[in-house]
Amino acid sequence: MGTRRTYGSYNDGCATAHALDLIGERWTMIVVRELLLGPKRFAHLQQDVQGIGPSVLAQRLQHLESEGIAERRHLPAPADVDVYALTERGLRLEAVNTALATWAADSPGLLWDADMSPDTLVLAMRAHARPRVDRADPTVVALHLVDSRREGAAPVAYTATMTDERTTVVRDAAGPAAPHAVLRATTRALKRVIIGGAALEPSPDLQVEGERGAVDALVRATALHA
Structure with a gap:
């Protein structure tokens, strides 16, 4: 299979065309999406981007590195592992993802019943995020x-903070010291909400600890439809 020609090679000087040369190839933006909330190891990226093979993932990461969109970093001990992270330029792609x-x-072909990775669901919550207006x-x-x-997937931790100015949700391995509430859920259960x-509604797949009102406020602040 030959190398894919770029739009630039057809004398197309449009910035949108150039953007698609950078991130428009299959899997590229999906890999970017899975790095928007923080660095990940190669193996974790493979788990999160289901369907991508290791050679294709390596190619997409190499392309993103060569374009200054992502970079490989080494985490010191005790982690002592290599991870992939978006550069400052790459992080600006969250606006594109949103x-x-x-x-x-509102596409009629959107797969409403399909699953999402934890980061993808949180990115959707960030895209819909509104300030908390009642407190x-x-x-x-x-x-x-x-x-x-x-x-058997391990839970991924995030911290959601709501104020009257904005709502933020960030990946946070340590977690907040004293949250008002803790919400434990599968991605499928929380996506339905x-x-x-x-x-x-609390269930084996969706459990609330602490102030139920805080979790209700989070739903109101991040749901697709307010």
Whole structure:
């Protein structure tokens, strides 16, 4: 198979065409998406980007490195591992990811019942995020998401903070010291609430500890439809 020709090679000087030369090849933007919330090891990327082979993943990461969008870093002991991370330029692609997700949300072909990785679901929550309007003091929820696509997957920790100015959700391995509530859920269960509009009902796949009102506020602040 020959090398894919770029739009630039056809004398197309449009910046959009150049952007597609950088991130438009199959899997590239999906790899970027999975790095937007923080660095990951190669093996973890392979788990999160289901369907991609190791050679293709390596090629996409090499391309992103060569374009200054991603970089490989070595974490010192005790981790002592190599990870891939987005550069400052790469992190600006969250706005692109948000715009694409918002544009496609009303597509009749969107697979509403398909699963999402933990980071992908949190990125959707960030895309829909609104300030908390009923309380000025910060409200903090520790969020632990388990990837529904993989049996035995370990939970991924995030911290959601709501104020009257904004709502943020970040990946946070340490977790907040004293959250108002803890929400533990599978990605499938929380997606039904955040994107599908289902009521937040405790179940084996969705558990609330602490202030239920704080979790309800998080849903109101990050659901697709307020």
